[in-house]
Amino acid sequence: MERLARLTAETLPASSALIAMLGGDRRAFGAGPLDKPWFAHDPGALVRFGITRRVVEEGGYLAIPDCGKASEEVQLAAAELGLASFAACALGGTDNMPHAVLCAFRDTPGPWSDSDRSLLQEFAAMATTELGLRHLLAEREIRERQLRHDSLHDGLTGLPNRAYFMRRLADATDRSRRMGDSLFAVVFLDLDDFKLINDSMGHHVGDEVIMSVARRLEECVRGGDIVARLGGDEFAILLERVADARDTAIVAERVQEALSAPFNIGGFDHRVTASIGVALSSSANERPEYLLRSADMAMYRAKNAGRNRFEMFDRAMHAEALARLQIENELRRAVDSEQFMLYYQPIVSLATGRIEMVEALIRWRHPERGVVSPADFIPIAEETGLIIPMGRWALHKACSQVRQWQNELGWEQPLGLSANLSVKQFGQLDLVRMVAAILKETDFAASSLHLEITESAIISQSHPAVNIIHDLRALGVAIHLDDFGTGYSSLSYLHRIPLDAIKIDRAFTSAIDSENLSREVVRAILGLVRAVGVDAVAEGVTSETQVEVLRDLGCEYAQGYLFSRPLPPDEMRELLNQRHIAPLLKLGAMDAR
Numbered sequence: 001m002e003r004l005a006r007l008t009a010e011t012l013p014a015s016s017a018l019i020a021m022l023g024g025d026r027r028a029f030g031a032g033p034l035d036k037p038w039f040a041h042d043p044g045a046l047v048r049f050g051i052t053r054r055v056v057e058e059g060g061y062l063a064i065p066d067c068g069k070a071s072e073e074v075q076l077a078a079a080e081l082g083l084a085s086f087a088a089c090a091l092g093g094t095d096n097m098p099h100a101v102l103c104a105f106r107d108t109p110g111p112w113s114d115s116d117r118s119l120l121q122e123f124a125a126m127a128t129t130e131l132g133l134r135h136l137l138a139e140r141e142i143r144e145r146q147l148r149h150d151s152l153h154d155g156l157t158g159l160p161n162r163a164y165f166m167r168r169l170a171d172a173t174d175r176s177r178r179m180g181d182s183l184f185a186v187v188f189l190d191l192d193d194f195k196l197i198n199d200s201m202g203h204h205v206g207d208e209v210i211m212s213v214a215r216r217l218e219e220c221v222r223g224g225d226i227v228a229r230l231g232g233d234e235f236a237i238l239l240e241r242v243a244d245a246r247d248t249a250i251v252a253e254r255v256q257e258a259l260s261a262p263f264n265i266g267g268f269d270h271r272v273t274a275s276i277g278v279a280l281s282s283s284a285n286e287r288p289e290y291l292l293r294s295a296d297m298a299m300y301r302a303k304n305a306g307r308n309r310f311e312m313f314d315r316a317m318h319a320e321a322l323a324r325l326q327i328e329n330e331l332r333r334a335v336d337s338e339q340f341m342l343y344y345q346p347i348v349s350l351a352t353g354r355i356e357m358v359e360a361l362i363r364w365r366h367p368e369r370g371v372v373s374p375a376d377f378i379p380i381a382e383e384t385g386l387i388i389p390m391g392r393w394a395l396h397k398a399c400s401q402v403r404q405w406q407n408e409l410g411w412e413q414p415l416g417l418s419a420n421l422s423v424k425q426f427g428q429l430d431l432v433r434m435v436a437a438i439l440k441e442t443d444f445a446a447s448s449l450h451l452e453i454t455e456s457a458i459i460s461q462s463h464p465a466v467n468i469i470h471d472l473r474a475l476g477v478a479i480h481l482d483d484f485g486t487g488y489s490s491l492s493y494l495h496r497i498p499l500d501a502i503k504i505d506r507a508f509t510s511a512i513d514s515e516n517l518s519r520e521v522v523r524a525i526l527g528l529v530r531a532v533g534v535d536a537v538a539e540g541v542t543s544e545t546q547v548e549v550l551r552d553l554g555c556e557y558a559q560g561y562l563f564s565r566p567l568p569p570d571e572m573r574e575l576l577n578q579r580h581i582a583p584l585l586k587l588g589a590m591d592a593r
């Protein structure tokens with residue numbers, strides 16, 4: 001702009017030239033010996049004294065040869081601005097206001113020729129082009145700045161996202177490494193049962209809760225700390241400088257207190273709690289991703305310990321995590337090489353003493369550790385999704401095995417198979433199709449298959465669980481509700497979900513022969529299931545007295561170590577040859593036909 005002003009002054013010639021920016025950018029770029037204070041400090045004077053308006057009214061060009069002989073308005077302006085003769089040309093802009101004005105000034109009156117006009121307009125066009133380019137560059141910079149911001153911030157809450165958080169965490173790690181004794185901490189928090197809010201109130205309410213939580217979390221930290229949303233209902237806080245673990249505990253308690261007040265959204269109060277994990281920079285490997293993972297581990301410890309609490313990461317957690325990672329890797333290899341086998345436990349009719357069905361239970365034959373307990377690998381398989389291929393293999397294997405036994409035994413009423421569906425399996429969109437395919441491939445009758453589901457499997461689904469159960473029962477498959485009484489709202493499922501049987505958890509049956517309260521609870525459960533017309537299977541039966549009590553209360557079926565522990569296929573086959581368990585138990589009154 002200054003070069004164009006200088007070229008304008010030298011080429012016309014003129015004593016001075018000025019490009020005065022208008023609108024929000026009141027800068028001026030001048031050249032020449034004339035030195036007027038308003039050139040640099042008040043280019044808006046051209047607007048205030050009406051000169052810009054006159055330029056627009058004259059079609060974008062105005063020349064005043066002698067300001068002393070012009071209109072009274074021009075004379076007043078010229079006297080105030082110290083002008084003798086000038087010419088002005090508008091630069092771009094709208095009809096009402098140009099972006100800028102290019103002015104040429106002479107210190108003595110004199111005419112402005114057509115050549116002067118052409119040159120002035122040519123320089124104005126050049127300045128307009130330059131301004132247009134600058135405008136495009138400015139717009140592009142704004143867009144790029146917005147894109148950079150969006151790439152590092154969460155779209156819903158405006159908080160830093162995972163990428164930005166990891167960048168700041170890496171900076172904190174480098175600074176700590178350089179300074180030696182500089183401690184920082186990561187606080188990882190996950191909202192408890194947030195899915196219930198989304199499912200019951202809708203995602204729009206869930207989003208409002210997330211935004212409200214974000215604002216409260218921002219109020220819990222100092223200026224140099226950051227709060228980030230990592231995704232879903234997970235948040236992280238980077239505490240840049242802390243003295244010791246007590247500082248982080250104070251922040252964790254402050255967060256819990258901040259979230260304890262209800263969130264009023266749409267006229268309704270919603271209460272939210274969070275499980276919180278804290279990791280100090282000195283308590284784990286200094287790599288940023290390890291520190292975040294350490295805080296994540298501590299958060300899961302808090303969630304498993306009852307939720308709405310915080311836990312500090314320690315070395316024991318790290319050791320547990322390494323052991324879990326090893327099991328996870330070995331489990332993946334086990335799926336690929338089919339290191340699994342099925343054990344079977346009989347389910348007995350308490351009226352006849354006969355084995356009516358067997359429950360298939362998966363076991364892991366580890367090449368070094370031997371048979372691994374399901375308690376050690378099923379939770380990991382569930383979390384990693386490996387339960388999907390494992391469950392498919394187990395159902396196919398069990399159907400094939402029980403079909404073989406059915407052919408060999410030739411019972412009038414075929415042996416039934418009870419198989420568990422995990423939470424992840426029940427959430428498969430192709431579950432019904434998968435079950436139907438296995439039944440067809442193994443030539444197994446759907447009426448002999450009893451699938452066991454848990455309440456947690458039902459409530460964790462985003463789709464209506466009742467539809468899936470209806471589709472499974474349409475195949476002819478029976479549905480059993482496992483661990484009845486230990487879940488969230490067992491009684492509601494008795495009339496909401498089309499069930500064929502419930503399995504009374506061992507927590508109730510284990511004491512029915514010694515505690516009146518347990519006996520009355522089981523009596524109430526059996527009364528309810530009879531009222532809705534489903535069968536009952538008592539789990540964990542270990543004594544003949546328990547059997548007698550269950551029979552007196554009207555329970556149809558039972559399983560447990562009293563009858564048999566889970567057996568490998570060959571031992572289960574020998575037990576099936578006997579079919580009647582009653583003689584082994586000396587149950588006397590049982591019909592052993």
